[in-house]
Amino acid sequence: MEILSTQFLLALGSIILLDLVLAGDNAVVIAMASRKLPENMRKRAIYIGTAGAVIIRAIMTLIATYLLTIPFLQAIGGLILLPIAFKLLKPEKHNLEDTNSLSASTGFATAIKTIIIADAAMGIDNVLAIAGVAHGNMVLVLLGLAISIPIVVWGSQIISNLMDRLPILITLGSAILAYTSASMILHDKIIGNFLLSLTEYMNYILPVLFIGAIIVYSQKVAKK
Template sequence: MEWLSAFAAETFTTQFLFALASIIVIDIVLAGDNAIVIALAARNLPPALQKKAIIWGTVGAIVVRTLMTLAVVWLLRIPGLMLVGGLALLWIAYRLLTAEDDGHGDGGANTSFIAAIKTIVIADAVMGVDNVLAVAGAAHGSFLLVVLGLLISVPIMVWGSRIILRLMERYPVIIYIGAGVLVVTAVKMVTGEPLVKPWFEANAWVPWVLYPLALAAILGGSRMIIGNRMRAKEPESSAA
């Protein structure tokens, strides 16, 4: 037991605990948009599959995030990573808003279930860059802290997505609020890309235009698509 006491004394120092507290705060702040993606992706599934999609989607996201954490130094060398990720996230936000409930029968439900998990994993991989970088920075090279950071993010994403999912079912407007958060995150990623960041800093007015423009394009465009889709279905229901 002496070795265990020595290990605890050397590991759980004030600096370690401060770093762990920082990682917990980072997870709480940055895992919010991941929870929104999970809730949006699972919202059209049958209730019996929603819980499974949340759990398996989170597991897949954590696996991807673990691999990203291990390769964080290499990821930082990829030019245009944040730019491409931000543009991909805009597309994901649009697809999540315009997704239809196609789960007719077991086959359709299973297809939607797999599609939801794929969306969760891909979106988390795109958005997880900032979380990985923040946790890796706060860990200061401590593998134990990195592992604890990943473990802490799991319940935050699972519980957070369940709460958001219930709120979406009761207040559908939250779906658009959640998608808006993803759009803002996407624009932040684009403007933070090292390749173009100096240009955005030199033209500080551009981001202020990009944010409302992206919100209008994704939220307004998806609203228009959904409206056209509903109007196209009206003659079918009238004929029936």
């Protein structure tokens, strides 16, 4: 596939669209992971966390063909993501603006770690879809990431600022992550097929259960 050929440009356009569509949840988790940080540290956490996530995403794409052969991969990713959805609902124990530099540094490192882990768990769908479009062409994959990432980072900063003003968005964000977790489990070739064999309504039951648990937990946290 020659660079700048019609086929290359069409594939690149498809990858950019896939990145943006599939990265909506990633923008949410970046925003939620960084929302507890003071303003002067929030952007740094977003930039560093996103950079780390991009590196992980690129590595995952390189081995995407191998990943496709691993049983239970999507289900494991979904199970990793669900606890993160609950964790992000927990209120901050300290005001980071008033604590010493050590506690602020710990929150900063935690935000970056959360962004990278969540993106890696959620990135499985992205990697598999993009690998299919790119047909192993890493130039396409890297160009698509490079173009779409600034949009995701910009979007996460807007979401983060809105969460400061509208706390209900935090619950909504966790609910989105819970839905994504259920979706990943249901799309796993082995676990998903098994769950769907139990009942044809599992596509609705599992997301409702996960989102319901998030709502109940958020109400419990709010009462503390």
